[in-house]
Amino acid sequence: MTADQWVSFSRRGTAELVHLKGEIDLANANDIGRAIVARTTAAEAVLIDLTAVSFLDSAGVRLLDFIVGDLDDRGKPIRLVVGERGAARMTLQLCAFRADLLATDLDRAATELGG
Amino acid sequence: MSESGGPDVTQELRLPWDDDPEDLYEHAPCGYLTTLPDGTVVRVNETFLTWTGYSRADLIGHKRFRDLLTPGDQIYHETHYAPLLAMQGEVHEIALEVVGTDGRRLPTLVNSVLERGTTGAPRIIRTMVFNATERRSYERELLGARRAAESSEQRVQVLQQIVADLAAAPTEAEVAEAVVRAPEPAFQATSSSIYLVDAERDQLVAVASTDPTTGNWDDMPRSSTRAVAEVARRGDLHVIGTVADAEEHFPDLAESMRRSERRSVVLLPLTTGPSDEHAGVTVLGVLAFSFRDERTLTDGELRVIRLLGQQAGQALDRARLYDDARRREERSSFLARATRALDEEHRLLQRARRLVERAVPEIADWALVRLQVGPAGLVEHHGGPAPDPARLEARTAEAIETSAPVFAVDADGLGCTVLPLTVRGRVLGTFAVRMAPDRRGAEAERQFLIDLADRAALALENARLYEQERAIARTLQRSLLAADVPGTDPRFAVETHYQAAAQDMEVGGDWYDAFLITANKLAVVVGDVVGRGIEAATTMGQLRSAIRALASAEAGPARLLEGLDRFCDRVDSARMATLVYAEIDLFSSEMAYACAGHLPPLLHEPAGPPQYLLQARSAPLGSRAGDVRRVEHRQRLAAGSRLLLYTDGLIERRGRGIDRGFEILAREYARLRDAPLKGLTAGLAEILVGRDHGDDVCLLCLTLGTEERLERSIGADPLQIALLRADMRGWLAGHGVDTDCLNAVLLACSEAVANSIEHGYSDDPFGVVDVTATISPDTVEIRVSDHGRWRGARDDEARGRGLQLIYESMDDVSFDRDTEGTTVVMRRHRGQSSAGDL
Amino acid sequence: MxxxxxxxxxxxxxxxxxxxxxxxxxxxxxxxxxxxxxxxxxxxxxxxxxVRRNRMSTTVRNAVTITGNESGPPMLFAHGYGCDQNMWRFVTPAFEETHRIVLFDHVGNGRSDLSAYRDSRHGSLGGYAEDILDIVREHDLREVVFVGHSVSAMIGVLAAIREPERFAGIVMIGPSPRYINDETDGYVGGFTRADIDGLLESLDSNYLGWSATMAPVIMGNPERPELGTELTNSFCATDPEIARKFARVTFLSDNRADLPNLRVPSLILQCSDDVIAPEVVGEYVHKNTQDSTFVALNATGHCPNLSAPEETVDAIKSWL
Structure with a gap:
């Protein structure tokens, strides 16, 4: 299965920008994770845009947790952009993701990473 | 005895039978020789001495018997006579010539006996020599006559055999084989070869030889100076008796005679036509045979040779006619078979593939079709090896440029013929084939290729047009079907499915549509236009638009059908289209429907089994024979009802009656009652028609109102969770649950189902998870049950996070796990929740 | 052509x-x-x-018989012109204890399959050499001691040149690389072309008798009446047509140029007073063949294997 329908990539300055959309759950999290890791293992900074995600379950959380851990280990910054409300924000908050990882505004997060 | 006392004359007489043995030996009427084992003469009689002129002293102790023989007989003595005598102890009637002192040769017949000593070692040889002068001359005559008779008899036999073989040989090749066999047995030729005239190419071709170990097998032009070509032109028998003769007339022949150690050669033209007048003959080939020694042919032999040339010529002529006829037949049969094979495929790519696969290996060892379609073009090839690409490119360009075939010719370095595929003056592409070299020149072959290219071009052009139309029709159909079906209204949900026929059929005229006539009135329709292809797709689009235009809050289904009947007067292709149309009042849940010649909708209300709606039936649109008094029927639908509209492709199946189709559909539909709406229509199509279906299938399923209670059973497959979520999302929204609560419940429910799949059914891919959702003004309650055996849930960190999410997002969670399985019951308050301040 | x-x-x-x-x-x-x-x-x-033809078994084609010590090294005996494998009857017993004895008849002679005779193949000694190699291959003979009488000495030389790895040694009894004198270089073979024609005539003279005993051999095989009394010359039966051809091939061949190419040790047995292969010819063979041993026998004539088998056997044994 290809993850293309849920994930796409672009660059924002030095940061690798990952766009996620749709429902991320047990059925597709692994494929999405592989696609993201392939693009981010060597990235200087990573922005993951979750604003278009309509559902995020624990499998999705596990995937994000892994990527954050990987970036942290390498000393590279990462931000997860979520909306003010929405399914992704809810799930991440329920899982008590660190507040410094979450951002609500893509541009601001990009600037933070760039600076 | 005399008593008279006269002279006793008997004393004077020696009785003839009382001969002196010594005298008898010496004067016997044959020669006697006694020799040592090595042949040295030790005793010889007078008769032998008289015959030969030798004195006793010349021979005894000085000569061996073999020394008295001619040189040839000396060899014969040493190689035959002596070994035989040594082995058998005696030899009889060996013919040898003894040379006398005056050089005169005495033909003799010789018998010898070897006498062995007591030890068995050879002691002496006794030899008896008969004068055989007269007998030998008689024998020679006899031998000559016999040899002549034998060889002529043998020739006749061989010729008879050849003629029989020729008569039985249906092809040129077999005639050639029969002829090339003749010279060895008939004339003691050392070897022979046969050349046939290829009139098309104006060449002589070597086809068979009894000794092709080396040599030049190249084809030669009929105008060649080589001896074979010369004889073919002259048309009469040439006997080249010596290398010197050849030197004088045919230098090439002399050269090869020397090389292959031949001293005489016969070149026999194989002719057809009147045998007596030279002018009228046609030369069809040349039989060449040769001899290691100089050979003189007798008149009798020459007659037979000429006869052979005529017989062979006639057989060749017959075989050629036969070959021609058969080839013609094979060609037309090939064309017919190829055309039929192309017709079996509709698609362009498949047709192109068929074409090259037909051509190889039957007529060519490599074939390629190239079509100028689409941005990249289309190339199909078969066989191999592929020819030089640059040369092929050049020839292809030439064929396209000139719009005419470019035929392969000998030694053109490519060997491929390239034919333009032309339809109505337009070059669609090219067809390249590499045929066997001998097929290249023939005019009949060229015409055949042109025929083939014409047929292929037409077939490919039709396929291209078909392809084009199909693409347009599909695009059109897709664009129409994909148009916005309302999907966010919590009061209803629509699920559709369209499945094109598996075989490469033209696009059909099936369609579905769902739209809101007013804010509170929904219309759903499924229909089927007669015919296929772009016209059907267009008509479908027109009908679809017409329905949207005619539908109004006031009209109702019957009036709408009347409007469509009028529409058929203008759009004739819409005539006899069938459709089922329903309007649903979203306030009152009242449905009005009408069926114009279409299959009845299938309704499944929350209570009871599914039922076909058989009211409000009338004829297809614009029907002239049918009853077009349009009627409609109204009935209330219970909340949670599911209405299924479909086209005949769903239930009509070869080998299955339509009643049986209805039965199966109703049963399967009932079975899927608790399945999520999403994926339901695709699932039904899968079950009822499978993938190998011959017709388009179109389905529309409408779920009306909101069930009080959501009950779903899903398979233990992570992909199913999303389908469940879609249903539940609609259900929750339909009950006015606010977004935060909705998201939280979906999350908890998903996690609980994921738990069941991952742990409850970790070893059971066929497990089923039951989900029940109930709602009250205050609370949403979700119950997730499985019948699996949980394993390792507690120490799994990931699942731990799932459980954590369940606890976090719901207000009240309880697990009930026993040997039968696990049930999770989760509740969340509606509105502002205590669980998570989101 | x-x-x-x-x-x-x-x-x-x-x-x-x-x-x-x-x-x-x-x-x-x-x-x-x-x-x-x-x-x-x-x-x-x-x-x-x-087309690749089917190969006939050499056992049938050449009437191959194998006797002697099965595990011993093979000795392949080849009869000369005018005879057949019977001519080895006094020689082979001396090797039966120690060697595997392989006997055969050239095509056209003895009990060979006459129908296997082909002008193109048997029109030269090379074809006969191929027949030898067929036998050697079919029975997978290695380290062969080839004993060839008369023309077969040359046939053996040609075979050993083509596949030297098969042969341990060549014994040539009365060999001659060319029977006809060569006036251009003074070579003495012992005969003139006319002599050979005389031989062919002699063959013809004995043709009637031969054909009487060899009734079924003529191609086409018409029914033929008996002529004269039946002869008892039952050994060395030869098809007269083939005999003529074999005579030609034998006595008109020139294999002098082949001798230096022989890479296998050889023994030349030279009889005294051999009209077919005079001593000067034997010496010529010896001089032009490397690693050859020349032994002059006391035996006279052309067939020491028949006239002096003991001396022949001794000479071969001491060389081996």
Whole structure:
């Protein structure tokens, strides 16, 4: 299965920008994770845009947790952009993701990473 | 005895039978020789001495018997006579010539006996020599006559055999084989070869030889100076008796005679036509045979040779006619078979593939079709090896440029013929084939290729047009079907499915549509236009638009059908289209429907089994024979009802009656009652028609109102969770649950189902998870049950996070796990929740 | 066409024996090499191609008989012109204890299959050498001691030049690389061309008698009446037609140029007073053949294996 329908990539300055959309759950999290890791293992900074995600379950959380851990280990910054409300924000908050990882505004997060 | 006392004359007489043995030996009427084992003469009689002129002293102790023989007989003595005598102890009637002192040769017949000593070692040889002068001359005559008779008899036999073989040989090749066999047995030729005239190419071709170990097998032009070509032109028998003769007339022949150690050669033209007048003959080939020694042919032999040339010529002529006829037949049969094979495929790519696969290996060892379609073009090839690409490119360009075939010719370095595929003056592409070299020149072959290219071009052009139309029709159909079906209204949900026929059929005229006539009135329709292809797709689009235009809050289904009947007067292709149309009042849940010649909708209300709606039936649109008094029927639908509209492709199946189709559909539909709406229509199509279906299938399923209670059973497959979520999302929204609560419940429910799949059914891919959702003004309650055996849930960190999410997002969670399985019951308050301040 | 009829001495081994039309009654048919027309159906594509023929077993073709010590090194005895394997009857017993004895008849002689005779193959000594190699290969003989009488000495030399790895040694009894004198270089072979014609005549003279005993051998085989009394010359039976051809090949060949190419040790047994292969010829062979041993026998004539078997055996044994 290809993850293309849920994930796409672009660059924002030095940061690798990952766009996620749709429902991320047990059925597709692994494929999405592989696609993201392939693009981010060597990235200087990573922005993951979750604003278009309509559902995020624990499998999705596990995937994000892994990527954050990987970036942290390498000393590279990462931000997860979520909306003010929405399914992704809810799930991440329920899982008590660190507040410094979450951002609500893509541009601001990009600037933070760039600076 | 005399008593008279006269002279006793008997004393004077020696009785003839009382001969002196010594005298008898010496004067016997044959020669006697006694020799040592090595042949040295030790005793010889007078008769032998008289015959030969030798004195006793010349021979005894000085000569061996073999020394008295001619040189040839000396060899014969040493190689035959002596070994035989040594082995058998005696030899009889060996013919040898003894040379006398005056050089005169005495033909003799010789018998010898070897006498062995007591030890068995050879002691002496006794030899008896008969004068055989007269007998030998008689024998020679006899031998000559016999040899002549034998060889002529043998020739006749061989010729008879050849003629029989020729008569039985249906092809040129077999005639050639029969002829090339003749010279060895008939004339003691050392070897022979046969050349046939290829009139098309104006060449002589070597086809068979009894000794092709080396040599030049190249084809030669009929105008060649080589001896074979010369004889073919002259048309009469040439006997080249010596290398010197050849030197004088045919230098090439002399050269090869020397090389292959031949001293005489016969070149026999194989002719057809009147045998007596030279002018009228046609030369069809040349039989060449040769001899290691100089050979003189007798008149009798020459007659037979000429006869052979005529017989062979006639057989060749017959075989050629036969070959021609058969080839013609094979060609037309090939064309017919190829055309039929192309017709079996509709698609362009498949047709192109068929074409090259037909051509190889039957007529060519490599074939390629190239079509100028689409941005990249289309190339199909078969066989191999592929020819030089640059040369092929050049020839292809030439064929396209000139719009005419470019035929392969000998030694053109490519060997491929390239034919333009032309339809109505337009070059669609090219067809390249590499045929066997001998097929290249023939005019009949060229015409055949042109025929083939014409047929292929037409077939490919039709396929291209078909392809084009199909693409347009599909695009059109897709664009129409994909148009916005309302999907966010919590009061209803629509699920559709369209499945094109598996075989490469033209696009059909099936369609579905769902739209809101007013804010509170929904219309759903499924229909089927007669015919296929772009016209059907267009008509479908027109009908679809017409329905949207005619539908109004006031009209109702019957009036709408009347409007469509009028529409058929203008759009004739819409005539006899069938459709089922329903309007649903979203306030009152009242449905009005009408069926114009279409299959009845299938309704499944929350209570009871599914039922076909058989009211409000009338004829297809614009029907002239049918009853077009349009009627409609109204009935209330219970909340949670599911209405299924479909086209005949769903239930009509070869080998299955339509009643049986209805039965199966109703049963399967009932079975899927608790399945999520999403994926339901695709699932039904899968079950009822499978993938190998011959017709388009179109389905529309409408779920009306909101069930009080959501009950779903899903398979233990992570992909199913999303389908469940879609249903539940609609259900929750339909009950006015606010977004935060909705998201939280979906999350908890998903996690609980994921738990069941991952742990409850970790070893059971066929497990089923039951989900029940109930709602009250205050609370949403979700119950997730499985019948699996949980394993390792507690120490799994990931699942731990799932459980954590369940606890976090719901207000009240309880697990009930026993040997039968696990049930999770989760509740969340509606509105502002205590669980998570989101 | 001579153009296409190459030197049969170099004919590749693959031209074995055809099974083509073998029952048609004329032996010449066996010589056919079919030039196949590919794709016989509608569209014959010609490629001049020789079909590989089925090989006849040498056991039948050459009437091969094998005796002696099965595990001993093989000795292959080849009879000379005019005879057959019977001519070794006084010699082979001396080797039966120690050697595997392989006897055979050249095609056209003795009990060989006459129908296997082919002008193209047997028109030169090379064809006979191929027959020898067929026997050696079929019975997988290695380290062969080849004993060849008369013309077979040369046939053995040709075979050993082609596949030297098969042969341990060549014994030549009365060899001659060329029987006819060569006036251009003064070579003395002992005969003139006219002498050989005389031999052919002699063969003809004895033809009636031979054909009487060899009744079924003539091609076409018409019923023939008995002529004269039946002869008892039952050994060394030869098809008269083939005998003539073999005589030609034997006495008109010139294999002098081949001798220096022999890489296998050889023994030359030279009789005294041998008109077929005089001493000067034997010496010529010795001089032009490397690693050759020359032994002059007391035996006279051309067949020491018959006239002086003990001396012949001793000479071979001491060389071995």
């Amino acid at each position: 001579p153009d296409n009829e190459g030197d049969v001495r170099n004919a590749p081994e693959s031209y074995g024996y055809p099974d083509l039309a073998s029952n048609r009654g004329h032996p010449g048919v066996r010589n056919i090499i079919r030039v196949q027309w590919e794709g016989r159906g509608a569209f014959p594509g010609r490629r001049v191609r020789a």
